Every structure is written in structure tokens, then in C-alpha cells.
Amino acid sequence: MxxxxxxxxxxxxxxxxxxxxxxxxxxxxxxxxxxxxxxxxxxxxxxxxxxxxxxxxxxxxxxxxxxxxxxxxxxxxxxxxxxxxxxxxxxxxxxxxxxxxxxxxxxxxxxxxxxxxxxxxxxxxxxxxxxxxxxxxxxxxxxxxxxxxxxxxxxxxxxxxxxxxxxxxxxxxxxxxxxxxxxxxRNLANYQVYFRFKGKAAHAAGSPHLGRSALDAVELMNVGVNYLREHMPQEARVHYAITNSGGVSPNVVQADAEVLYLIRAPRVAEAAALFERVKACAEGAAIMTGTRWSFEIDKACSExxxxxxxxxxxxxxxxxxxxxxxxxxxxxxxxxxxxxxxxxxxxxxxxxxxxxxxxxxxxxxxxxxxxxxxxxxxxxxxxxxxxxxxxxxxxxxxxxxxxxxxxxxxxxxxxxxxxxxxxxxxxxxxxxxxxxxxxxxxxxxxxxxxxxxxxxRGGRGYECPIPADVLAPPLRRKG
Ligand SMILES: [Zn+2]
The missing domain is CATH 3.40.630.10 (Zn peptidases)
Structure with missing residues (x-):
């Protein structure tokens, strides 16, 4: 038929x-x-x-x-x-x-x-x-x-x-x-992740030594990731957007900043491994700047x-x-x-x-x-x-x-x-x-x-790349 x-x-x-x-x-x-x-x-x-x-x-x-x-x-x-x-x-x-x-x-x-x-x-x-x-x-x-x-x-x-x-x-x-x-x-799996840094505000001229800049941390994280590019799998892709630069006042040391990363690789396991290396860049940036860092997975998908x-x-x-x-x-x-x-x-x-x-x-x-x-x-x-x-x-x-x-x-x-x-x-x-x-x-x-x-699949069952505790965007509490 x-x-x-x-x-x-x-x-x-x-x-x-x-x-x-x-x-x-x-x-x-x-x-x-x-x-x-x-x-x-x-x-x-x-x-x-x-x-x-x-x-x-x-x-x-x-x-x-x-x-x-x-x-x-x-x-x-x-x-x-x-x-x-x-x-x-x-x-x-x-x-x-x-x-x-x-x-x-x-x-x-x-x-x-x-x-x-x-x-x-x-x-x-x-x-x-x-x-x-x-x-x-x-x-x-x-x-x-x-x-x-x-x-x-x-x-x-x-x-x-x-x-x-x-x-x-x-x-x-x-x-x-x-x-x-x-x-x-044949396409790419990905993880989309927010990285957030928390520092300490201060007068940028009067008491800069007391400030800890979250924006510096975002910038250093991005520099780290840009050096990482040379050493990641050829087909992988990493993009970012600064979603919070800490404000519009250059005379205030920025206490909060956020950058959204999109990390892609041919297989979901490779994207997960690259995600770990991007996390290490965030941690390094936090150590360098004396800030605290955290991440939140926004979403992910399989190849x-x-x-x-x-x-x-x-x-x-x-x-x-x-x-x-x-x-x-x-x-x-x-x-x-x-x-x-x-x-x-x-x-x-x-x-x-x-x-x-x-x-x-x-x-x-x-x-x-x-x-x-x-x-x-x-x-x-x-x-x-x-x-x-x-x-x-x-x-x-x-x-x-x-x-x-x-x-x-x-x-x-x-x-x-x-x-x-x-x-x-x-x-x-x-x-x-x-x-x-x-x-x-x-x-x-x-x-x-x-x-x-x-x-x-070689007998492997499906494993969702989005962890169980990550809510779908419309179900998240804002703020
Ligand atoms: Zn479409």
C-alpha cells in the first residue's frame, strides 16, 4: 500500500x-x-x-x-x-x-x-x-x-x-x-545559563578600595571564556549577552551583574562538559574580583x-x-x-x-x-x-x-x-x-x-538535560 x-x-x-x-x-x-x-x-x-x-x-x-x-x-x-x-x-x-x-x-x-x-x-x-x-x-x-x-x-x-x-x-x-x-x-545540543555576580557597591572615586565589582567579574569571566574557545571542540559554540551590567552610573562600583550564556556542542554530554568549563571561568572571575557567583539554568535541549x-x-x-x-x-x-x-x-x-x-x-x-x-x-x-x-x-x-x-x-x-x-x-x-x-x-x-x-541510543534511556528542579520559564517567580 x-x-x-x-x-x-x-x-x-x-x-x-x-x-x-x-x-x-x-x-x-x-x-x-x-x-x-x-x-x-x-x-x-x-x-x-x-x-x-x-x-x-x-x-x-x-x-x-x-x-x-x-x-x-x-x-x-x-x-x-x-x-x-x-x-x-x-x-x-x-x-x-x-x-x-x-x-x-x-x-x-x-x-x-x-x-x-x-x-x-x-x-x-x-x-x-x-x-x-x-x-x-x-x-x-x-x-x-x-x-x-x-x-x-x-x-x-x-x-x-x-x-x-x-x-x-x-x-x-x-x-x-x-x-x-x-x-x-545533525545539529547542536545546548545549555542556556544565567551567571550572576554579587559584589559590594562603593563610591568609584572616593572609596574604590572598598568596592568589589560584579561587572568586573562578568568581564573577566567573558575574557576567560574567550580564551577557552581555542581549546574547545571544533563544532562547539559559545555565545553570551550581558543581561545586567550593574547600572548606568560609572561613579558607582557595580554590586550586581548578570550574563546569559548559550553553550552548544554536538552531543548533550559534550555541552554539559563545556558548561562545567564555563562554570570554572565564572569561579575564577569571582576569586579575582572578590565577588560571589551563582548560576541558574534557563533551559537546555538535546541534539x-x-x-x-x-x-x-x-x-x-x-x-x-x-x-x-x-x-x-x-x-x-x-x-x-x-x-x-x-x-x-x-x-x-x-x-x-x-x-x-x-x-x-x-x-x-x-x-x-x-x-x-x-x-x-x-x-x-x-x-x-x-x-x-x-x-x-x-x-x-x-x-x-x-x-x-x-x-x-x-x-x-x-x-x-x-x-x-x-x-x-x-x-x-x-x-x-x-x-x-x-x-x-x-x-x-x-x-x-x-x-x-x-x-x-545504544540501549540508553532518555535523560532530560534540564534538571528536575528547573521550572519552565512561565512558572518561575520573578525577581
Ligand atoms: Zn523555527
Missing amino acids: KNDPIALDRLSDAVEAKAPAFTDLSDRIWAMPELRFAEQRSAEAQIALLEAEGFRVTRNVAGIPTAFIAESGAEDGPLIGFLGEFDALAGLSQEAGVAEARPLEAGGNGHGCGHNLLGAGAMLAAVSARDALREAGMKGRVRYYGCPGEEGGSGKTFMAREGAFDDLDAAITWHPGAFNGVMSI LMQNRTLEMALHGNFQTLGAPGHDEADLRFAAEIRRTLSAEDIASEVASYGAKPEEGEAVLHEGVLPFDGTPVTQAGSTDVGDVSQIVPTVQAFGGCWAIGTPFHTWQVVAQGQSEHAHKGMVQVAKVMAATALDGFRDPELLARAKAELRER
Whole structure:
């Protein structure tokens, strides 16, 4: 039954028939861009449509107000989850449909990573897979996960720590991008940690000998870490932002200061080891300055675990279903967006998908990227990593933007309500639903995917990189 073109034709028609409510949802979420863990209206909009489709909704997953699970189908048979997101980014407010930077609101938020499409597309796949299951009278259950705070919050990792994904047989998701194809990525695990220093205030001229500067400690810690770079694994990355410099008065010795570190390495154990070395820099800085130091883990996430079994199934469906078609208007707008990008931007983006330079010449992707099971290396991180360590997980890229569009830019926001973005979202929803149906029809496929995960993990169970006592950001007491 796998890749049965007649079955895929019917599925494709059914997805198209359902699609308008979901493209409309993606537009509405685009228009209310909410930051990590504050996505109340976006989550409610998703829940309303899922309830209208007959899904049972569980809110407050892992105690997080905007995390939810929606479920539909029979109690017995396989259980397949679709992962969706809905958070936006700060500073990327942008008018839709124009090819120049034009904020709707100065300093406002915008959907610069396309998560308005991501959530709605995964929902369309979940609903369509459930409908097809029902129509065929097959056993099985579908879940949609409303996952908050992907941008810098690792919402899924907090949900994973509470066991939210433990009973799934497979997880399917996607990300909007410039190309159509399997998203098979080798990326980085990370820890995000606040380091705080406490010193002693004093008049910086009158009694400097009595002061102990927390800002000096932050600066010396950063110097230490910058020397550490030469001696850390090649693929590791460390970034920091000074989140409290101790005040605006140079004539006061700064008594409090804080720096936020993001520490990345290919495997979570390597990131944890690097974190220990960064801690040593903090301790050294505290000793040098006579200050006290402490740290607070903000969040962490694991690296992605590839699942070739599911990736090959998804790739087969993408090849059969093909790319969405584009009309003159789609190509014209995408060409205008391309004119705002440098050749260097475009080449770098094309390479990040593992596409060949010549594939970067088109304005919109009209094909499906070839895939032989070899993952592409990327230096970023995603909280999908933790789900992929627990349950066989597969991701797709859906061609929603002009080729070369960099993530987290106004150009993404400008294309977020476009016809070509909607077409990319609907097409990838078909591919995801088809891949779920492969699993429902063929439990052997799911068994092979699980065996592959077990083998890759070498028999080790999942260990959440976020310690048990670290609360999810919305549950923390401020101050
Ligand atoms: Zn994203």
C-alpha cells in the first residue's frame, strides 16, 4: 500500500478541501505575533479549530499555560504525534506582501521563523490523517502537540521531561523553509545559563578600595571564556549577552551583574562538559574580583537523533506528491524578495539545506530535494531534539519562501501570509499525513523505526538535560 498513488491522490484532494480553515488560521496567528510562553491567543486559536474538528484537548501540559495536546481516533492501534509551534520573534514586525522592510509597529514582534505556518500545517496534517484513518476504518490515534516557546525556550524539552511524548509510536513535524524535502539535520545540543555576580557597591572615586565589582567579574569571566574557545571542540559554540551590567552610573562600583550564556556542542554530554568549563571561568572571575557567583539554568535541549527509516518513508511520499505549483503572481513576489538579498546570503542559505549551488538559481523551489539518508550539518539547535531522543521522529522542509530567504528576517515575515507560503504549507501537510498513514497501515515500519532509535541510543534511556528542579520559564517567580 505504501506510496499507492491512488490513495495519495484521494488524500491530496481531502487535504485541499480542508486547507482553507488552516491557511486562515496561519494568517490569524501571523497577525498576533506572541513571544515564547506568552502565546495565549495563538494557542487558543489552534485549540478552537481542533475542538471544532472533534479533537479532545488537554491544556497546561507540563504545567505550562500555552502547552497543550489534542487527540482523536480509536483507543487501540498505533499512536502518532504531530508537533506544532506558534511563537514569534521580537523586533521583526513587518507588513505582509511587500518586498521592503516596513514594520507594522516599531520594535514589534513578527513571525520571522514561520511558526504561524508550522503549527497550522502540522494541525492540517493531523486532522487529515485522522479523517483518512476514520474513512478507512483503520485502528489508530492521532495527536497534535501545541508546543510553546521554541525560540530560546525549549518548550518541548520541558514537556519531554514530564513524559508528554513517552507513549507515541512516532512523531512527525516540519519547518517552513525555501526548499521541499526531508529535513535531516545533525545539529547542536545546548545549555542556556544565567551567571550572576554579587559584589559590594562603593563610591568609584572616593572609596574604590572598598568596592568589589560584579561587572568586573562578568568581564573577566567573558575574557576567560574567550580564551577557552581555542581549546574547545571544533563544532562547539559559545555565545553570551550581558543581561545586567550593574547600572548606568560609572561613579558607582557595580554590586550586581548578570550574563546569559548559550553553550552548544554536538552531543548533550559534550555541552554539559563545556558548561562545567564555563562554570570554572565564572569561579575564577569571582576569586579575582572578590565577588560571589551563582548560576541558574534557563533551559537546555538535546541534539537531533536521525531516524532514517521514517525519513525514507517521508521522502518517498514527497517524491510522489511533488512540489506545490506556483503561478505568475507567486513568482513575481518571490523575485521581488530575492532582489533584497545578496548573492552571499542566497548561497549560504542554499548550502544550509544541503542543496547544490545551481538549485539556488530558481526563485521558488519547484522540485523535491534528493535525499539518500545523509544528514546535513547545521550549527543551530532545536527542542525537537529531545522528542527525537524519545520517539522515532521525522521532519520535513516545506518550500514556503523565496530561495535564499534567511531565517529570522523581515523577508520571512513579509512572505508569511503569501499564496506561495500557503501552498508550501498545504503540500507538506499532505506529505506528513501520508507518512503517518504509512505507519498506521504498516506497523512493521513503526517497529523498524523504533529499533533504529534503540540502536542509535545504544540501549540508553532518555535523560532530560534540564534538571528536575528547573521550572519552565512561565512558572518561575520573578525577581
Ligand atoms: Zn523555527
